[in-house]
């Protein structure tokens with residue numbers, strides 16, 4: 385299926401007799417917070433400013449302790465034992481080569497003296513709300529795309545791009561004390577690519593004419609939608625950068641990646657992206673998962689496993705209820721000691737949001753898995769969500785005319 389594109393917006397009276405109507409040049413912002421989780425933590429522990437610090441510890445083990453003299457004692461990475469991964473690192477810690485998603489034990493070898501803090505999602509969610517509200521005071525047409533990033537359509541604002549970027553950063557800083565990086569470009573694709581170019585605390589303004597100098601030298605994998613498999617295949621074909629992708633013929637790409645993905649690759653490499661900024665979206669699913677400190681066995685560790693399983697179901701139920709949703713499909717995810725991952729799900733006749741019902745549905749999914757091996761990770765997911773109050777959200781209409789970000793999977797993916 386080929387992604388549907390919205391018709392290009394046409395200004396009133398622009399349908400001139402000669403030639404096709406001209407598209408309105410859009411101005412799209414991508415704003416991404418700098419070292420987000422770590423920066424939120426720094427506002428709690430200002431004495432850590434300037435020091436390498438990572439976030440990824442466990443609350444019980446790595447919570448800073450208050451000494452008698454009022455100073456705090458922090459855990460260091462070198463004392464970490466376990467199987468967690470880092471959520472993020474301050475820019476000072478990144479100079480040692482540590483980064484998001486890195487196993488914490490590996491990071492400990494690279495930066496043993498870095499401070500390790502436990503994750504505090506409630507704190508990050510509250511900062512997330514604050515910075516997004518601050519952005520809306522400057523640029524009201526906002527699409528939230530993650531805890532620390534958003535798009536805004538600022539086409540209608542009168543100020544110049546530089547001034548908009550400065551105002552956005554000032555508003556975010558005033559509301560949160562934190563810095564962010566802003567990219568402004570003619571579409572979402574380019575805005576997202578360019579907000580990363582001057583990180584941290586950066587402003588990057590990009591016009592279509594800057595594509596060859598600023599975008600084409602970047603690795604193709606920087607484009608959202610070119611995943612590890614597609615970029616490995618591209619590398620085999622001698623394509624490493626976005627520019628090398630742009631130099632290939634569309635027919636050549638379609639022959640190798642299929643019609644839909646091949647055309648999409650061609651479009652994005654030329655900086656073409658007509659997705660609108662969508663100011664509202666419904667969540668697709670809600671899930672919680674946990675990696676155990678040691679692998680658990682379904683029979684030998686039955687009590688412990690059961691306890692964690694019930695807690696995950698309670699958390700998903702609480703998420704659903706807090707956000708006002710019910711779910712028709714309940715699923716589980718298991719990762720075994722050999723890293724094999726399996727999922728099972730169950731679609732119910734009536735949607736649910738209650739922890740006990742969720743636990744029952746998830747439990748019946750678990751019965752369909754061979755549990756001979758020990759388990760590393762367990763997750764519970766609620767999908768096929770509906771609004772609990774039965775309301776049909778007005779923006780569904782809007783979603784129907786949007787297309788999913790990125791491509792459909794290619795034959796290779």
Ligand code: DCP
Nearest residue numbers: 416417418419420421422471472484485532583
């Ligand atoms: N995150 C995570 N696990 C990952 C990547 C990110 O938990 N593998 C979390 C922690 C980050 C937040 O999401 O702080 C935002 O992700 P970003 O990729 O924007 O990374 P940062 O904001 O930390 O750094 P940057 O300054 O590069 O944006």
Ligand code: MG
Nearest residue numbers: 416417418532
């Ligand atoms: Mg960020």
